Structures are given as C-alpha cells and as structure tokens.
Amino acid sequence: MMLARNADSLFWIGRYVERADDMARILDVAVQQLLEDPTVDTDLMVGHVLTVLGFEPGPGAKSVWSLADRVAYDRSVPGSIVGLLQAARENARGAREVISSEMWECLNATYMGLAEAERRSRRLGPHDFLTHIKGRAAMFAGLADATLSHDDGYSYLLVGRSIERVDMIVRMLLSGDRASSPSWMSVLIAAGAQDTYIRAYRGAVEAEKVVEFMMIDRLFPRSIFHALRVAEHNLAVLDQRPDRVGVQSRALTLLGRARSDLEFIDPVALMRDLPEYLLTLQETCRAVSESIAEEHFHIAPYVSWTDAGLASGPDGEGLR
Template structure:
C-alpha cells in the first residue's frame, strides 16, 4: 500500500471536481446533439417535416419536455436543451452547475481552469439574455471549442494528482454515456419512409451521426465505406477513437486505478469491480452479437450499468457528506 499522500483530497472536493467534469462534458455533448440534428434537418427532402423530438428523447428527458407543453419545434427544443434554466441538463444549467462546483474547489483547480469556466459562463449567460442564436451551428461550435479549451488548460496547468484523476473519471464516464446515446439517435429518428432504409438518405444520416462526434474522418480511415454495423462497432468498441465508448471506459478505468493505487487487473472497491467488469465486457464484445440482440436494448443496458458505476463511485469516495451543488440527475 502507498504511503498517505501529503495532501489528501477532501471527499467533497473529489465529488465537486468529478461533477464539474461531467457537467462540462454534458454541455459539450448537448451542443453536439443540437448541431447534428440541425444539420440533418437541412438535408431532409423537401416536404418532409422537421424532427426535433428525437434529440429530446435521447437525453432521456422526454417527460420533462412534455410537461412544459410546447410542440417539438426547432425553436422550442433548442430553447429547452440549450437555454432553459429550469431544465437541469440544458447547456445553460450544465455550465452554471459546472461553475458552481468549480467555485467550491477553486483552490484545488488552477486559476486558468476557473477563468475558462467563468468565460464559458459569461458566454452562455450572454446568449441566454439575447435569445436564440442567429446562427445555431456557430453557437454550438463556440460551446464545443470552449470545452476543448477547458480540457487543454486542465491538462497543462493542473498537477496530474488525485483530483485530476477524478476530473478524468467524470469526464470519461459522461462521455461514454453520451456517445452511447448519440448512437441511439438512429433508433428514435424516423426515416421519411421505411423504404428509405439503406438508401443514400440513410447514409446521409449515418454520416451526420459520425460527424456529430467528430468521428467521420477517423472512421473513414479505418473502415472506408459507410455501414451501420461498422459505425456501431466504431463508436462502441473502438480502442483508439477518443469518443468511443470502450476507449472512454478504458481511460475511466485507468483514472480509477490511479486514484485507489490498486494494480490493474485487481479491484479494491465496488466501483473498480463494476467498471472493470463493464470494460472487459466491451473488450471482448462482438458487434454482430450486439446487433443481433438489438442495438437499442444493448445501449439501454450499457447506460444502466454506467449509472450503477456512478452510484458506486459516490458510495466509495464521496458518501461521507451531503451532496454538493448539483443541477440534476
């Protein structure tokens, strides 16, 4: 066993850092959802109606949206997902929550990280006051770039200590969850007609999906032809692409082992055991089997397992105290 670190990490601080990272990743992914859907709608054949309901569905928050009583128009959905202060998973709420968490651990993270989160906050609050963005893709790009910048700053200004690994853990788990939901969008989205399956129009949608996770180019290099099962394999099981579920879980697992100091292949707590199991499952999974059992069903169970891992992390590391600022979930 390692000697106690000179500067032990407060449970509350670990919790806040972990959630700060999750919220930033969540904000980035919601911006990606909106961007890809907007892009898709532009490619719809003339005469077919816009579909904005599917991206509400993939967040898992359809009920909350419906309570608000609006139709699933572009305006309503973008307002809800991007700017609604009352909806805890909107980009706005995520960035506010990330900032609240960052504020409570300002002495742990670097000043540069804090300033970057703060400028994201100023960006999103200014846009919220102004109303819907005139050029939606530009707004989504700004959010994406701001999140990239945050991670770059974190990488280079914060010591890669225990708190940093909690940041990585939160970020990777959130990303694995969101990529799995992105992949699920094809389950919810309706093609203009059943006969469109496998047509060029179908290909347009799959391409847009890859682009939404910045995976189009990397996919092309690896598999060339656009094919649904290869895309599922790429986004779920790839061991090199940074937004793939398996890759994200591998990094999450590494972060967790760095936190506990347990050797790889062993586990010292529930979270390590669960995450290790899920990781191995993906390490040895075959896409044919997944598709055979139903992709949507697989993704659903994947998300359930990741939620359970999150619960275990809370139990193992944060549970000794009341929860910090948390917008939702």
C-alpha cells in the same frame, strides 16, 4: 489525500462539461438537418432529439427554435446546456484550491458570456451558440490537461468525463437508424468522428462498421471502449485498497467487467443485440456513478440522470 468535497466537485465538473459539449454536438447536427432537409418531419425529429437527451417531449408546437430554447438556453432547467455550465462553474468555485486559475477563468468566462452568445445566436441561428459551446468545452479540456497536476484531482476529473462520455455515446448510438446511412453519418458527425472513421474504413457508411468503430475502436478517444479504459485506469489509481487479488471497489469491478466484455465481444452479436447492450452500458454508468459517490465521496449514492432507458427525462433533476 484530497478532501472528499473537492474530489466530488472535480468528478462533477468533468461530467457537466462533457455533457454540455455532447449535447451541443447532438443538437447542432439535429438543427442542421431540420433547417436543410425539407423532408424531415419536424415534430418527430424534435421529439426524438428531446428523448435521446433525456427530456420529456411535452405538448405545444415543435420547431428548431423551441428545441434550442429548451435544450440550450433555458435557465430554469438545470439539465439544459446553460444549466450544466452553471453547475460546472459553481462546483469549480467551491474547488478553487485544487484547480488551476486558468481552468476557473475558462469556466467563469464561459458562463458570463452565455447571455451574449445566446443573443448572437438568436440573430444568426443556434449553430453559432452550439459552436461556441463546443469550442469552450475543448478549451477547458485542453487547459485541464495542460495546467492541472496529473494527480488525484486530475484522475477524478477524467473519471467523471469518461463516464459521461460513455453515457452520451450510448445515446447517440441509440438514435441511429439501422436502415439509414445518413442517420449513421449524423451519429459520426455528432461524435466528431466522421473524418477518423472515413480514414479508418475508406468506404461507405455502414451501420455495422459505425457501431464497431464507436464502440470498440482502441484508438479513437470518443469510442466507448476507450472511454471505459480511461475511466478504469484513473479509478484504479484512486483506489486506495490493498493490492490483493479480488479486493477492489465495486465501481472498479463494474468498469473492468464492462471493458472486458466489450473488448472480447463478437461484432456480429454486438449488432444483433445492440439496443439491449447499449441500455446495459447506460445502467453500468449509473451504477458506477452511485458507487463512486458512496465509496470516494462518503455521501449517500444518488443518480445524476434519471431517464432510465430513455423512457423519461430529468428536466432539471439530479444536478448538483
């Protein structure tokens, strides 16, 4: 059986890398809009992006550069992209015996190269840095799939990645504007879903179809349903309780309930009650994470991201 500290580290490596990747995706779309569309209200847009990502907007002038400084580069904020990758690297350092050398080298090289990537992006623009982060996150995910035994450690990594993915897709959908097709296209681009969506629906970008695709599509790996199913399957593999009816962990029960509710939901009702449903999913992710910490890692439950309902932001709280 895997040591609890190693299981804990793998779970959080999965979460940190996924969040860094998704934050880079959201920020990249926002930066492109701010730079290319002169009609965008910069203060409003920057404040909205900060809120979606769980940061307090704060005082002072707002610009593309101030947004990137705070969300991407700020080493004093553990919740920034740089801070998340540092946390992932430190967790990997403590779990060297259960990850592959290539996974460690990827995270270590990524972290060590952040300063140069930042200097380059300050000359060329934030897009260069954010593209670099997305590429390194994809490399890490590929190395984990290809070089890590698909045992308990791999399952903990996937559970962490999947729970974080649900939370981040929820944030993307909460940022959408029901009346604006460009806004929903931005959501698809941030999720890396635009090409798959267009091939699946072959039509105009409509709010109802985007929400349906991002929430209940069975095949797209970044849909909420798919991520819930992956998390549920891997947590079931890890659940060491006797195989009796109704005897399973609270975390597994919460995941199963969320997946089942989403699987059979009426799309019309989903769109009508979308904000409430998304916030419920966000709270489920929080509760699942706390339950896993208590049941699998044998530590007091804690919350990773403290911005309940996007009302407040961590700015460094909750990272381990």
